[in-house]
Amino acid sequence: MAAYSKKVMEHFMNPRNVGEIKDADGIGEIGNPVCGDMMSFYIKVKDNKLEDVKFKTFGCGAAIAVSSMVSEAAKGKTLDEALRITNKDIAKKLGGLPKNKLHCSNLGADALHKAIKDYLDKKGK
Amino acid sequence: MNSKIRKDNKKRIFFDNASATRIDDRVFKEMESYFRENYGNPSSLHDFGELAKSAVESARKKVANLIGASAEEIYFTSCGTESNNLALWGLVRALKGKGNHIISSVIEHYSVLNPLKEMKKNGWNISLVPVDECGLINTKDIENEITDSTILISIMHANNEIGTIQKLKEISLIAKKNNIIFHSDGVAAAGIIPVNVRELGIDAYSFSAQQLHGPKGVAALFIKKGTRIKPIFLGGTQEKGRRAGTENVPGIVGFGKACELAKIKMEDNIKYISKLRDNLINGIINKVKNVKLNGHATDRLPGNVHISFKYIEGESILLMLNMEGIAAASGSSCTSQALKSSHVLNAIGLSPTMAQGSVLFSLGKYNTVEEVSRLLEVLPPIVKRLREMSPIYKE
Numbered sequence: 001m002a003a004y005s006k007k008v009m010e011h012f013m014n015p016r017n018v019g020e021i022k023d024a025d026g027i028g029e030i031g032n033p034v035c036g037d038m039m040s041f042y043i044k045v046k047d048n049k050l051e052d053v054k055f056k057t058f059g060c061g062a063a064i065a066v067s068s069m070v071s072e073a074a075k076g077k078t079l080d081e082a083l084r085i086t087n088k089d090i091a092k093k094l095g096g097l098p099k100n101k102l103h104c105s106n107l108g109a110d111a112l113h114k115a116i117k118d119y120l121d122k123k124g125k
Numbered sequence: 126m127n128s129k130i131r132k133d134n135k136k137r138i139f140f141d142n143a144s145a146t147r148i149d150d151r152v153f154k155e156m157e158s159y160f161r162e163n164y165g166n167p168s169s170l171h172d173f174g175e176l177a178k179s180a181v182e183s184a185r186k187k188v189a190n191l192i193g194a195s196a197e198e199i200y201f202t203s204c205g206t207e208s209n210n211l212a213l214w215g216l217v218r219a220l221k222g223k224g225n226h227i228i229s230s231v232i233e234h235y236s237v238l239n240p241l242k243e244m245k246k247n248g249w250n251i252s253l254v255p256v257d258e259c260g261l262i263n264t265k266d267i268e269n270e271i272t273d274s275t276i277l278i279s280i281m282h283a284n285n286e287i288g289t290i291q292k293l294k295e296i297s298l299i300a301k302k303n304n305i306i307f308h309s310d311g312v313a314a315a316g317i318i319p320v321n322v323r324e325l326g327i328d329a330y331s332f333s334a335q336q337l338h339g340p341k342g343v344a345a346l347f348i349k350k351g352t353r354i355k356p357i358f359l360g361g362t363q364e365k366g367r368r369a370g371t372e373n374v375p376g377i378v379g380f381g382k383a384c385e386l387a388k389i390k391m392e393d394n395i396k397y398i399s400k401l402r403d404n405l406i407n408g409i410i411n412k413v414k415n416v417k418l419n420g421h422a423t424d425r426l427p428g429n430v431h432i433s434f435k436y437i438e439g440e441s442i443l444l445m446l447n448m449e450g451i452a453a454a455s456g457s458s459c460t461s462q463a464l465k466s467s468h469v470l471n472a473i474g475l476s477p478t479m480a481q482g483s484v485l486f487s488l489g490k491y492n493t494v495e496e497v498s499r500l501l502e503v504l505p506p507i508v509k510r511l512r513e514m515s516p517i518y519k520e
Contacts, residue, residue: 015514036457038516058436058516059441060459062459
């Protein structure tokens with residue numbers, strides 16, 4: 001079904017870091033139900049590092065797997081390192097995504113970056 | 126997932142009968158000798174050809190009988206899409222000079238909508254009437270669209286997604302009154318619910334074998350005697366020149382047998398399948414909160430269960446069901462190659478979220494009470510799991 005890689009299916013069936021962080025330092029949201037996928041990322045920052053990353057996602061198998069992979073890749077990284085994670089990296093880590101899913105579902109890194117920017121904005125104020 | 130497709134047939138459950146059906150063993154058996162022994166071309170003069178020809182003609186009678194037509198009004202094609210294309214292009218080109226306006230609906234199958242789109246580019250005027258929230262056409266809307274140049278009305282019998290059955294008789298009366306040809310795409314309906322083209326007053330009707338436990342690759346177009354139609358395939362004189370090309374003899378034989386079986390068992394099948402359907406609908410509504418049954422409460426195909434699960438997306442549900450060996454379909458944009466949610470769900474005014482969360486379970490005669498119970502066990506935890514992941518979920 002849907003020609004997903006083993007890695008995608010593995011993350012889809014066992015997604016890492018699902019949930020919300022109540023007192024999150026930053027929140028990033030992307031997408032909307034009209035286009036099919038919607039992701040919310042929550043981060044906790046300590047000493048310039050992502051101490052915790054959680055997500056909630058409405059969407060297809062790819063969107064959920066992407067969110068899970070982003071959370072895994074970002075956890076423990078410095079903010080700079082996390083900001084350098086790209087959607088492309090995530091697709092690669094997942095063993096590739098079906099062509100038609102590369103754009104709409106592969107927005108996890110953007111959502112993460114939004115959460116980091118939200119944190120930086122709040123901190124700046 | 127391709128690498129580990131389940132081989133244990135027992136555990137697999139097929140709730141996607143709207144997309145394809147399992148061939149009936151009796152149909153398969155009937156076809157066999159037309160591959161292995163009687164493989165002649167019906168156009169040939171020798172005995173091989175004669176045998177093939179008589180098999181095709183005998184099948185034609187059975188196919189005609191399913192819809193109350195006569196054999197000479199049945200034209201074999203390769204699929205429902207071809208039947209619809211032949212009907213639309215064939216009729217409007219034969220009616221050129223009489224007018225250039227066609228009336229159809231927004232919920233038709235793409236094999237009707239896309240030819241109409243192409244016609245629009247080529248000078249025909251197309252009106253698509255809307256449907257209400259149950260998917261029903263208001264026949265007044267059709268009446269209001271009629272002009273002096275209207276030559277064709279094409280309205281599907283039953284919708285392949287939400288299962289709503291249209292009031293064809295009312296539409297045919299309007300067509301007749303205004304001297305307009307009436308075509309209906311019956312692919313989702315024929316063999317499932319009773320069809321009588323005479324009683325319904327239809328001029329052309331498309332239907333396909335694979336929807337009624339027959340083989341893929343064969344379908345038919347009924348064209349009422351005396352109705353002018355131009356071929357879209359040019360070649361030999363098969364099907365009285367209206368559809369050139371060597372007949373798919375084994376397929377046609379199988380189609381005939383499938384129609385015969387569908388006709389004999391129709392009442393029993395309707396009773397059996399609609400009971401399964403109602404069990405499934407009630408079971409889902411009882412066990413899962415925030416769901417909506419789409420389509421019509423009563424004017425509905427016996428096997429159609431089209432449900433929207435609020436807060437979650439259809440492809441995710443299908444993937445998790447598939448892991449359990451259960452096959453279903455969805456109108457979510459994520460499941461379509463075009464990444465657009467179903468035009469039918471948009472037409473009935475379903476919100477984008479509810480369209481994304483839609484799942485179609487289409488039941489058939491081979492489904493069982495046990496399979497429905499199994500689905501009702503497996504489905505609620507899947508919905509729960511996905512909702513817990515959803516950023517828009519509110520208890």
